[in-house]
Amino acid sequence: MTHPVTLILIATALCLLGTPSLGALAVAMLLLAPTALLKKRLGAPLGVVLTFVMGLACLADVFCQEFFLSPLNTGIVRLLFATHPAEVWSFCKTFVSPAILGRWRLSVCLVLLLATPFAVKWSLPNGLLAVLAVPAAIGLLHLDKTPPGRLVSAGAEAFRQDREAEIRHKVYLTETADTCTFRSARIVLVLGESFNKHHASAYGYRLPTTPFQDARGAGRSLFFFADAVSPCNMTADVFERMFSVPFPAILKRAGYTVNFYSNQFPGGNGFMAIRGGKNMFSDKTISEAAFSYRNTHTKQFDADFLADNLPPANALAQEPVMDIIHLRGQHFEYEEHYPPDFAFFSMDDYPEGTPEAVMHYDNATRYNDFVLESILQYYAATDAIVIFLSDHGEEVYDELPISGRSHGRPGLAAARAEYEVPMWVWCSTAYAAAHPDVLEALPQAAARPFYTSDLSHLLLDLAGVSGSFTSKERSVLSPSYHCPARIIAGKVDYDKLRAGE
Numbered sequence: 001m002t003h004p005v006t007l008i009l010i011a012t013a014l015c016l017l018g019t020p021s022l023g024a025l026a027v028a029m030l031l032l033a034p035t036a037l038l039k040k041r042l043g044a045p046l047g048v049v050l051t052f053v054m055g056l057a058c059l060a061d062v063f064c065q066e067f068f069l070s071p072l073n074t075g076i077v078r079l080l081f082a083t084h085p086a087e088v089w090s091f092c093k094t095f096v097s098p099a100i101l102g103r104w105r106l107s108v109c110l111v112l113l114l115a116t117p118f119a120v121k122w123s124l125p126n127g128l129l130a131v132l133a134v135p136a137a138i139g140l141l142h143l144d145k146t147p148p149g150r151l152v153s154a155g156a157e158a159f160r161q162d163r164e165a166e167i168r169h170k171v172y173l174t175e176t177a178d179t180c181t182f183r184s185a186r187i188v189l190v191l192g193e194s195f196n197k198h199h200a201s202a203y204g205y206r207l208p209t210t211p212f213q214d215a216r217g218a219g220r221s222l223f224f225f226a227d228a229v230s231p232c233n234m235t236a237d238v239f240e241r242m243f244s245v246p247f248p249a250i251l252k253r254a255g256y257t258v259n260f261y262s263n264q265f266p267g268g269n270g271f272m273a274i275r276g277g278k279n280m281f282s283d284k285t286i287s288e289a290a291f292s293y294r295n296t297h298t299k300q301f302d303a304d305f306l307a308d309n310l311p312p313a314n315a316l317a318q319e320p321v322m323d324i325i326h327l328r329g330q331h332f333e334y335e336e337h338y339p340p341d342f343a344f345f346s347m348d349d350y351p352e353g354t355p356e357a358v359m360h361y362d363n364a365t366r367y368n369d370f371v372l373e374s375i376l377q378y379y380a381a382t383d384a385i386v387i388f389l390s391d392h393g394e395e396v397y398d399e400l401p402i403s404g405r406s407h408g409r410p411g412l413a414a415a416r417a418e419y420e421v422p423m424w425v426w427c428s429t430a431y432a433a434a435h436p437d438v439l440e441a442l443p444q445a446a447a448r449p450f451y452t453s454d455l456s457h458l459l460l461d462l463a464g465v466s467g468s469f470t471s472k473e474r475s476v477l478s479p480s481y482h483c484p485a486r487i488i489a490g491k492v493d494y495d496k497l498r499a500g501e
């Protein structure tokens, strides 16, 4: 095989890779051709290794197209390199099974990848090569639309975001309240995980997945937000936005005790690594500036975690205090996030052909309802306000044929399942009696469109904090709340999408 021929093959493959449906064919050409080229230039072993690495990029790209409905992008690349090890393991168990060989593009890629070392002696007739020269030219002109190109640009973008985040995190060490009235003595923020609000009976789902929330909603003691939207569909990205105004550090410096109980990211070993670097809470200095206490162990089930980590109800931390409780919620795999004796729904509750994952998800949601109820009961005798919301939603085989989350440009279906989130506020009897102003403001607040990036402003308002970093227009409790453009996935205006613009 001559060098020009090999180059034509590579370029053609790169062109075809921009067309997802032809991805497998392209991988074939990409794998077979450079092996021969690199053999002459670099020697066979190194040539095969390099080709194999490029082939892996292609395989990953096709995999993402199949399961995330998007080729490789910055979000996926960050996820691959930076997610918590337990999440990666959980992810592998969910997706990597013999069943994926049923996806023909993936199995073809895999076979070709394994054939790489034997491709050295391969050759093509001249007529076919002439035909391939046209897509070859196109491919060379659009390198950025190929898996290797996408990998490089996604990596560069992740690096840029890292640097930006580092600058943003520095405010954790400096931002201070001008004044703090300690308006609410005990603020409890409960962060759910992967909670699709359309699978909650409290939001109209056909099965009774949230009986406790339903009952409290009917009794008007939970203020359900009708229209809360998350900016992102990945935990780390959502945290980055929700915590971008450093409210834990501001409140701690103002005099609040700020406890962070996370059943996903314990202290000690660091919060979590993201974006190829570290999240703000894995930095010891920032973590200490933000929190008075962090747990060091997690549990498989949220109720067990809370029983192990929250102090006894009669020995709660002295006010003023903010408790942040971060649950494992309905994270995949769903069947691992509810105890077997909480299996309430069976496959008899679903139409023929429904994937079993839907049943497990609904059971996990019902267990989560029990966990949330136990949190409210825990704080019932205190002067507490509890704000619950999920970090993001989840696909559960509703409008899109997937579970998990998609990573492409979200359309209406993905926006509904992955970015619309459940959210509510609850006040204890003592809190309600002492804060008629908050109680009066809540029904209107809950009816407003809300962008969960603004969560920090609500919390600072509840604490009675003022400073240059916040304003009434950003607190959803205020009649003058101005909801910003609700951009999801960094590029789509949710409200315009919903309006069909």
Ligand SMILES: [Zn+2]
Residues within 6 Å of the ligand: 193, 194, 233, 234, 235, 236, 391, 392
């Ligand atoms: Zn999450």
